[in-house]
Amino acid sequence: MALISRQMISQIGWVTGSFGAAQGLRLFTNVILARLLAPQLFGVMLIVNTLRTGIELLSDIGVGQNIVSNRDGFKSAFFNTAWTVQIIRGILLFGLALLLAQPLAGFYDSQELTEIIPIIAVVFLLTGVQSPSRYLLQKQQAVKTIALFDMSMAAASAVVHIALALYSPTIWALVAGLILATTISTTTSFFLIDFRMHRITIDRAHIKSIISFGKWVFASSIVFFLAMNFDRLYFAKEIPFAILGIYGIARTFSDMVGTLVQRVGNMMIFPKVAGFAKERSELRPAIAGLRLKALLATAFGLSVIVALSDLIILLLYDDRYIAAAFMLPILMAGAWFSILSTMGEAFMLGIGKSVHSAQANFAKLLWLVIAVPIALINSGFVAALCVIAMADLFRYLSLAYSQWKEGLSFIRQDIALLSLFALLVIVWRLVFSQLGIVADFDGWLAYGSIVNE
Structure with missing residues (x-):
């Protein structure tokens, strides 16, 4: 290859x-x-x-x-x-x-x-x-x-x-x-x-x-910032600083995965695709195998992290931060769509189509601006948290459409990988809870009690 x-x-x-x-x-x-x-x-x-x-x-x-x-x-x-x-x-x-x-x-x-x-x-x-x-x-x-x-x-x-x-x-x-x-x-x-x-x-x-x-890049950067930080800016006005600080810790952990993939994309995929000397029609076959192997490894690794993420908080932080043990698995699961989106952006930047990155981040931002306030006001913080975890799905859908138009579509591959990832998360969680490593479903929900107080 x-x-x-x-x-x-x-x-x-x-x-x-x-x-x-x-x-x-x-x-x-x-x-x-x-x-x-x-x-x-x-x-x-x-x-x-x-x-x-x-x-x-x-x-x-x-x-x-x-x-x-x-x-x-x-x-x-x-x-x-x-x-x-x-x-x-x-x-x-x-x-x-x-x-x-x-x-x-x-x-x-x-x-x-x-x-x-x-x-x-x-x-x-x-x-x-x-x-x-x-x-x-x-x-x-x-x-x-x-x-x-x-x-x-x-x-x-x-x-x-x-x-x-x-x-x-x-x-x-x-x-x-x-x-x-x-x-x-x-x-x-x-x-x-x-x-x-x-x-x-x-x-x-x-x-x-x-x-x-x-x-x-300018347009994309502004939209990217708002899409990535609307939750922080909005919550800072609507929830206590103590809960905001705990949420920030959970976001820090969940962002690590996306940041790693973004780093690989910017330093490896973007320069490689940008320097691809052959015909565009040969680009997708050249990267399909590498992409599949990378995402398979990511699916296995991330599924274990999601299943154990609440334990990470409990081991590292004291009881003042216990609500992060409830928040982190939800946010970490949503990181899967962030990973797919980040890889898609690296490909589009590599072929000189930076406009698609701005469009994708705008789709994510639009979802957050509309759905987060509605969820928080009508159903509370937990609902808003789930809305945030889903946000990169809309970013991914926009990029998937752009990649399809450019002959770089991986939609079938991504559907199969999503199914595998979801199955792995469920299996790992059941195994770890049966072994007593992590709490059962009711125990996990109890970690979030402070959020609703």
Whole structure:
């Protein structure tokens, strides 16, 4: 097969291995912080991080994707122009965050945000000046170097956050930890390549190319942010911060699976499909076998995780976070559609059809905006949770239609895999409950009692 090689297997190993190590460090950090800090602090920080991400995506024109996909990406004039655009964007976002601090604090009825947001805004300046070295390495498919960098940054972040929380178990430990960790990442990024290569450059032709490519990335980024974070933004207004913090922990676990697949898609599938030199008609046969093997392995692994997910919460967290043991299996099961969607997006980006990603995320967003408030108001938090778990199904359906139009449909394969995944979840859960490893159905429902109090 054209897309399978020993090198690719090695690269996937580095991607998944480094992701697992980095996520393990983040999980360890999260568990320690959960024992040192109160749940409502995580709720406040969930709002802050969500708003920060939203502000960043307001001006995302795909600087990194431009460097990876453009034939001139390695040229100094191109990547330095992209870097200069990124710096200007960071300065503008810093100013925007300062202007929005008071209105956002008023909207969420939290005066803490008036103080926190202007300080967090420094992160925009730091990420703005961050070296484009990561994207140059991604273009070269230097997966090992990127993997080692990510693991090192995760370790540094863990040390910084835990040390600050031990010193001051308040919201300011999380705020200062974010700023210090970002500072370390930005500084280190300049040493991934020769730091002397960086120059403030403005090349009009390259700026035009960046903006032309980035217009759909911009649209897709905004829709993607809202689709991925509407639940957090909406719940922050409608439920207590303590429940929001617990929900944030459950979402962190469920998002890990989708993030891993997205990482593999961005670093492996997207560049491979984009560089496929043969006729389009040969692309689907070339990737069908690899895709099937990857999803079969994912179905077996994810089904075990879903069946054991409530136990993970009970083992790692104290009783203040027990409601997450009820939330996580529901959200984790919904991650299956996120996985299928992420792979579909990587294929569509690889053939230059970024518009389909925006359309798919809009379909998901439309479902959330309509269904989540209706479910929460009429049937409560549990119903809203189920609505959220189903959201990526609508994203997948949109992408499946787009792939069918482009001759890249895998709908029959996906129906069979979904059936297998659902069956495996049921079988594993029954086996584990019979062995006494996890609670039975009534015991699992009891974990969610705090949500309805």
